[in-house]
Amino acid sequence: MSGTSSTLRPPADAVAPVRHPDAPAPGEPLGSHYEHCFGCGGAQTHGLNLAARAGEGVKIIAEFTVQAAHQGAPGLAHGGVLASALDETLGSLNWLLRTIAVTGRLETDFVRPVPVDTVLYLEAEVTAVAGRKIYSTATGRIGGPAGPVAVRADALFLEVKVDHFIDNGREEEIQAAMSDPDQLRRARAFEVNP
Numbered sequence: 161m162s163g164t165s166s167t168l169r170p171p172a173d174a175v176a177p178v179r180h181p182d183a184p185a186p187g188e189p190l191g192s193h194y195e196h197c198f199g200c201g202g203a204q205t206h207g208l209n210l211a212a213r214a215g216e217g218v219k220i221i222a223e224f225t226v227q228a229a230h231q232g233a234p235g236l237a238h239g240g241v242l243a244s245a246l247d248e249t250l251g252s253l254n255w256l257l258r259t260i261a262v263t264g265r266l267e268t269d270f271v272r273p274v275p276v277d278t279v280l281y282l283e284a285e286v287t288a289v290a291g292r293k294i295y296s297t298a299t300g301r302i303g304g305p306a307g308p309v310a311v312r313a314d315a316l317f318l319e320v321k322v323d324h325f326i327d328n329g330r331e332e333e334i335q336a337a338m339s340d341p342d343q344l345r346r347a348r349a350f351e352v353n354p
């Protein structure tokens with residue numbers, strides 16, 4: 161079964177996304193935007209440890225290896241974990257636009273079961289932008305980067321101000337993130353405006 165709800169279809173006045181001139185070059189790893197991020201952070205024991213790199217245009221390529229801690233059914237990845245991998249890959253696209261944005265809507269198709277130890281080869285792309293709305297799509301393939309699609313998603317991200325995090329995040333993590341000695345991560349958190 162597949163299909164995308166009408167809120168994920170870009171309006172007639174949507175424009176093509178513009179890759180920021182300072183976006184990482186194609187092939188360059190993005191690194192983690194936050195070490196405690198479940199998707200990409202190195203400090204999360206059972207996190208996804210998803211490694212993303214810039215593609216051409218406004219595209220991201222990433223890999224994620226399904227661990228035993230990610231099971232739902234015996235020996236198979238939990239669907240929510242696979243949705244997280246898609247969400248994280250789609251979220252990484254915003255760094256190529258130099259926009260801070262959060263997921264508003266994520267529609268996922270689970271096409272094939274994904275066993276533990278499988279490498280999920282992810283690709284995501286921004287398809288259109290309309291004001292604060294960023295439309296994007298992603299696939300996760302198994303058996304190799306050109307293998308069959310196991311999961312796919314369409315998403316709508318909404319651009320937000322940094323205040324979104326400062327006003328809503330727990331105080332101790334906000335303070336710690338603000339004093340992060342890693343300059344690149346700080347830049348990704350605070351200096352994303354062109």
Ligand SMILES: CCCCCCCC/C=C\CCCCCCCC(=O)SCCNC(=O)CCNC(=O)[C@H](O)C(C)(C)COP(=O)(O)OP(=O)(O)OC[C@H]1O[C@@H](n2cnc3c(N)ncnc32)[C@H](O)[C@@H]1OP(=O)(O)O
Pocket residue numbers: 167193199247248251252260261262263264265293316318320322325326334335337338348349350
């Ligand atoms: C000091 C530290 C600072 C740290 C800084 C960190 C930066 C690091 C970089 C990156 C971080 C991201 C990490 C990546 C992780 C992967 C991505 C995630 O998982 S993000 C987490 C999950 N998502 C949420 O938690 C959003 C929760 N939702 C909200 O906060 C709001 O609902 C929000 C911002 C999404 C929208 O709220 P509104 O008040 O801004 O906007 P309204 O007026 O409601 O909507 C604007 C337009 O968008 C449509 N819209 C909004 N939500 C929609 C939806 N769910 N479906 C369809 N349309 C929607 C509306 O219909 C409206 O459209 P019309 O302008 O009227 O045409």
